[in-house]
Amino acid sequence: MxxxxxxxxxxxxxxxxxxxxxxxxxxxxxxxxxxxxxxxxxxxxxxxxxxxxxxxxxxxxxxxxxxxxxxxxxxxxxxxxxxxxxxxxxxxxxxxxxxxxxxxxxxxxxxxxxxxxxxxxxxxxxxxxxxxxxxxxxxxxxxxxxxxxxxxxxxxxxxxxxxxxAMQLVRHMGKRRFAISVDIEACTGCGICERLCPMHNITIKNGKARAGDQCVSCMACAHWCPSGGILVHGHAISREDQYHHPDIEVKDLFLR
Ligand SMILES: Cc1cc2nc3c(=O)[nH]c(=O)nc-3n(C[C@H](O)[C@H](O)[C@H](O)COP(=O)(O)O)c2cc1C
Structure with missing residues (x-):
């Protein structure tokens, strides 16, 4: 396996x-x-x-x-x-x-x-x-x-x-640098982030994504968001800067 x-x-x-x-x-x-x-x-x-x-x-x-x-x-x-x-x-x-x-x-x-x-x-x-x-x-x-x-x-x-x-302070700063949040204006509530998040840390409530505190910084939500609704350290990753492996589609990463 x-x-x-x-x-x-x-x-x-x-x-x-x-x-x-x-x-x-x-x-x-x-x-x-x-x-x-x-x-x-x-x-x-x-x-x-x-x-x-x-x-x-x-x-x-x-x-x-x-x-x-x-x-x-x-x-x-x-x-x-x-x-x-x-x-x-x-x-x-x-x-x-x-x-x-x-x-x-x-x-x-x-x-x-x-x-x-x-x-x-x-x-x-x-x-x-x-x-x-x-x-x-x-x-x-x-x-x-x-x-x-x-x-x-x-x-x-x-x-x-x-x-x-591995030092606590460096790890803490790194986590902060990769902290995600939601831009309520930009989020369309499409639910891609909810289906992708391996920690079930994002849920759609009242048509908008909400992020909890269980993020492991995989950045899936930010790289796959179609509307710039996910912010990393307060900034959206533009469509041009988003990355995913060319052989992989978003549905391949949806959790079962
Ligand atoms: C929060 C975070 C921390 C990372 N730290 C390292 C690192 O310490 N060294 C490194 O070479 N790449 C680092 N990377 C890059 C990823 O390891 C690399 O892009 C990886 O192939 C992504 O795999 P995935 O596409 O399966 O998620 C980091 C990426 C993220 C999102």
Whole structure:
């Protein structure tokens, strides 16, 4: 089973590719959490984690899923961290969680794709989509390694930037920088954000979106909003600056 988390489709596209190439199934961790309830145990012989890097770390839902799910120690675990540039401590932290459960991350790779965070602080972003071709090549080699049950943790390591970003103050500032809110004038109440939000943090009330306090900063709502109704740190991301992986459609990210 391939467990993925994704806001703008990079990780979903990677998970789907790996599922196809390895004959596996890709499942959203949030969908699985919703359907498994509390009796969570996965006994698959091969488990892959595919997720975006947030602040040099795992997304909270992936960390919580790994922490609270029972796995078989004999499972072959691998992880793919999609990122803008560097995985920070994300792969290392997943390895630590698994080790505490007497499981082992056998293989881990970072796959730089497109940074979906750039548009939250910069206008007129030029996305270099040729990076996705480089990413695809790396995914081909990852699929080959997974099929061969390769053990290689060369990229599973701690980094200075990852450790700096893990500091409470830096994390707090980062979260504030990515805080979302709703522009009531611009919101049309279309409900896309409500269906997308992996935390069920956005609801439509009286024809307008309302954001709660459970945001994990995936930026799905801001990048997919068709009307500029979602603000990040008080600013909407313009249509030109919105990003999503070209192979992924918004409905692919709707929660079940
Ligand atoms: C809140 C936030 C924090 C991020 N932090 C990092 C980071 O520390 N390092 C990095 O290389 N990319 C970072 N990124 C970029 C994403 O990891 C990258 O765009 C990822 O591929 C997005 O995956 P998705 O399309 O599946 O959501 C961050 C993005 C967001 C929204």
């Amino acid at each position: 391939i467990l993925y988390f994704s806001g703008t489709g990079n990780s979903l596209s990677a998970a789907r590719f790996l599922a196809r190439e390895t004959g596996d199934t890709a499942v959203h961790v949030v969908d699985l959490t919703a359907h498994c309830g509390t009796c969570r145990g996965i006994q698959d012989k091969v488990i892959g984690f595919v997720f975006p890097v947030y602040f040099g770390d795992l997304p909270d839902p992936v960390r919580e899923f790994a922490e609270y799910t029972r796995f078989a120690p004999s499972t072959y675990f691998y992880a793919v961290a999609t990122c803008g540039s560097t995985p920070g401590n994300a792969l290392y932290n997943l390895q630590e969680i698994l080790e505490r459960k007497r499981c082992h991350l056998s293989y881990g790779r970072a796959v730089p794709m497109i940074a979906n965070s750039t548009a939250t602080w910069k206008k007129g972003v030029t996305y270099d989509l040729s990076r996705l071709e480089t990413a695809r090549k790396k995914l081909v080699s990852i699929a080959t390694a997974v099929r061969a049950r390769t053990v290689n943790t060369d990229e599973v390591k701690r980094s200075l930037t990852g450790s700096l970003m």
